[in-house]
Amino acid sequence: MYSFFRPFLFRLDPETAHQLTLQLLRLGGLPPFNAILRAMYAAPDRPVEALGLKFKNPVGLAAGYDKDGVALRGLATLGFGHIEIGTVTPKPQPGNPKPRIFRLIEDEAVINRMGFPGKGADFVAASLQRALKGRQRNGTIIGVNLGKNKDTPLEEAAGDYITLMRRFIFMSDYLAINVSSPNTVGLRRLQGREMLEQLLGAIAKERQTIALGRGGNAPILVKLAPDLSGEELDDAIDVILRTGMDGILATNTTLARRRLHSKHQAESGGLSGRPLTGRADEALAQVVKKVEGRIPIVGVGGIMSPEDAIRKLDLGATLVQVYTGLVYAGPGLVQAIIKKLRKR
Numbered sequence: 199m200y201s202f203f204r205p206f207l208f209r210l211d212p213e214t215a216h217q218l219t220l221q222l223l224r225l226g227g228l229p230p231f232n233a234i235l236r237a238m239y240a241a242p243d244r245p246v247e248a249l250g251l252k253f254k255n256p257v258g259l260a261a262g263y264d265k266d267g268v269a270l271r272g273l274a275t276l277g278f279g280h281i282e283i284g285t286v287t288p289k290p291q292p293g294n295p296k297p298r299i300f301r302l303i304e305d306e307a308v309i310n311r312m313g314f315p316g317k318g319a320d321f322v323a324a325s326l327q328r329a330l331k332g333r334q335r336n337g338t339i340i341g342v343n344l345g346k347n348k349d350t351p352l353e354e355a356a357g358d359y360i361t362l363m364r365r366f367i368f369m370s371d372y373l374a375i376n377v378s379s380p381n382t383v384g385l386r387r388l389q390g391r392e393m394l395e396q397l398l399g400a401i402a403k404e405r406q407t408i409a410l411g412r413g414g415n416a417p418i419l420v421k422l423a424p425d426l427s428g429e430e431l432d433d434a435i436d437v438i439l440r441t442g443m444d445g446i447l448a449t450n451t452t453l454a455r456r457r458l459h460s461k462h463q464a465e466s467g468g469l470s471g472r473p474l475t476g477r478a479d480e481a482l483a484q485v486v487k488k489v490e491g492r493i494p495i496v497g498v499g500g501i502m503s504p505e506d507a508i509r510k511l512d513l514g515a516t517l518v519q520v521y522t523g524l525v526y527a528g529p530g531l532v533q534a535i536i537k538k539l540r541k542r
Contacts, residue, residue, distance in 0.1 A: 199238070212300065212301050216263075220263075220264065251339055255536050256539070261374065265316045267329065281341070284374070286318070286362060291349075294381060300462040301462070302473075307460070307470060307522065311380075323365055346385065367405070367415075372418070377389050377420065381467055424499060444494075449499045452468065453468065478499030497510030501535075
């Protein structure tokens with residue numbers, strides 16, 4: 199079905215097409231449509247236990263698709279084992295000026311410079327409460343990706359992340375600390391050893407306080423960039439392990455531009471899709487080697503086919519996440535990955 203609609207969607211501005219599909223998935227939460235989508239895209243179970251959670255399969259939706267958690271019920275019909283909403287910021291913000299998403303069709307890629315647009319923590323919390331109350335998750339694990347507001351100085355970033363952690367630690371199955379988006383000025387500096395130590399140390403301390411007071415202890419993962427040098431990546435992993443974080447998402451989008459063919463190749467922002475595949479796999483392999491099985495790794499970036507997902511799992515990822523692959527292959531990609539895994 200997606201192959202029929204894709205030419206129409208690709209004639210639309212990418213952000214318009216995204217909003218249209220998101221609204222259609224909101225309708226997918228209604229009973230008649232929900233049943234139809236489930237019949238079309240339901241994936242067989244392939245359970246995975248990680249982070250103290252049981253995932254019905256290892257394939258998740260990466261953050262960025264449903265920033266405000268408005269389409270959880272519809273998304274849950276597409277076979278995902280987990281859905282990561284966000285990136286959420288404490289206060290609403292418009293993000294960067296439009297246009298800010300570009301399809302690189304010849305390269306099977308997307309460049310985005312969204313800049314964490316969203317309706318803020320209050321709105322997302324209300325969306326999550328409705329989903330939890332209405333049992334709209336269908337056994338799907340829900341993560342919340344956290345980021346700082348654009349106008350929050352880096353020196354005060356910990357305050358934004360802690361505010362969000364307090365808000366969502368009891369409402370989600372896990373939290374993801376996003377310090378690797380290239381589209382908020384200066385954010386990636388938080389991956390440096392000293393700044394990351396301060397940030398994650400503050401988060402760890404606050405989490406311990408929350409756990410002692412109210413019994414909440416949701417797993418916390420950290421999302422890293424594929425553009426770190428080998429030494430920088432090792433430093434970041436050392437800090438993540440030392441501060442007691444529970445997992446790593448490897449990786450975010452890249453600023454690198456290599457062997458691209460699209461007229462949009464010079465646009466600024468994070469590049470995702472097929473050109474990211476090799477770079478993300480290299481970073482994943484280094485993370486797996488450094489971690490040595492102490493915490494689970496989520497493989498993200500450049501999964502455009504079932505073979506790409508399986509390769510990340512073979513490299514040592516416990517879970518994988520897709521996003522740009524859905525733009526080009528459609529929602530049937532999730533089902534295809536899991537069927538391929540079951541055949542193995």
